[in-house]
Amino acid sequence: MSNDPGKPMSKTTIYDVKVMFGDCDPAGIVFFPNFSKWMDASSLDFFVQCGILPWRELRKTTGIIGTPLLEIHTKFMRPATYGDLIHVHTSVETWNAKTFVQKHIVKKGDEILCEGRETRAFCIHPEGGRLQAIPVPDFIKDKCC
Numbered sequence: 776m777s778n779d780p781g782k783p784m785s786k787t788t789i790y791d792v793k794v795m796f797g798d799c800d801p802a803g804i805v806f807f808p809n810f811s812k813w814m815d816a817s818s819l820d821f822f823v824q825c826g827i828l829p830w831r832e833l834r835k836t837t838g839i840i841g842t843p844l845l846e847i848h849t850k851f852m853r854p855a856t857y858g859d860l861i862h863v864h865t866s867v868e869t870w871n872a873k874t875f876v877q878k879h880i881v882k883k884g885d886e887i888l889c890e891g892r893e894t895r896a897f898c899i900h901p902e903g904g905r906l907q908a909i910p911v912p913d914f915i916k917d918k919c920c
């Protein structure tokens with residue numbers, strides 16, 4: 776963990792994806808929503824690799840239902856096609872009071888295909904109530920850093 780600007784404030788995990796024919800458009804280029812899908816999968820995988828229980832288990836003890844997305848920004852640099860093996864490098868760039876920014880760098884070998892930032896919040900959803908953001912729990916930060 777580091778407080779230096781640009782350095783991740785957490786561990787970095789890697790989520791591997793083998794691109795399939797069905798992930799691509801008729802020109803054989805990966806259709807962009809699939810990158811969001813893989814970043815979302817890598818977001819949860821990050822917490823699981825850091826030792827946090829999957830949301831369905833965490834909900835039983837803490838009420839946390841997951842980390843809904845509040846904002847997303849992705850910059851696309853290079854295309855991918857079917858047969859490619861790509862890797863999503865995920866870390867937390869910033870921890871705020873009730874939100875955090877997760878950074879996903881999608882690579883093929885050493886080449887960066889795209890880079891995404893997602894603002895998310897740990898949320899509870901009490902029965903009969905509405906979805907609510909909670910302060911990022913210390914035990915989660917501790918396991919991720």
Ligand SMILES: CC(C)(COP(=O)(O)OP(=O)(O)OC[C@H]1O[C@@H](n2cnc3c(N)ncnc32)[C@H](O)[C@@H]1OP(=O)(O)O)[C@@H](O)C(=O)NCCC(=O)NCCSC(=O)c1ccc(O)cc1
Pocket residue numbers: 830840841842843844845846871872873874894896898906907908909
């Ligand atoms: C997340 C919310 C419940 C938060 O509402 P509240 O509990 O009333 O909190 P507040 O409005 O006080 O905001 C809390 C913090 O969020 C911040 N916030 C709120 N909205 C935003 C946006 N859009 N961008 C950035 N930051 C935001 C706000 O500034 C506060 O930050 P701090 O300064 O760090 O405290 C509400 O904004 C909401 O319901 N948003 C819609 C969420 C949504 O529907 N997302 C898309 C679908 S869900 C999804 O994709 C998903 C993915 C993974 C999962 O595990 C679960 C679900």
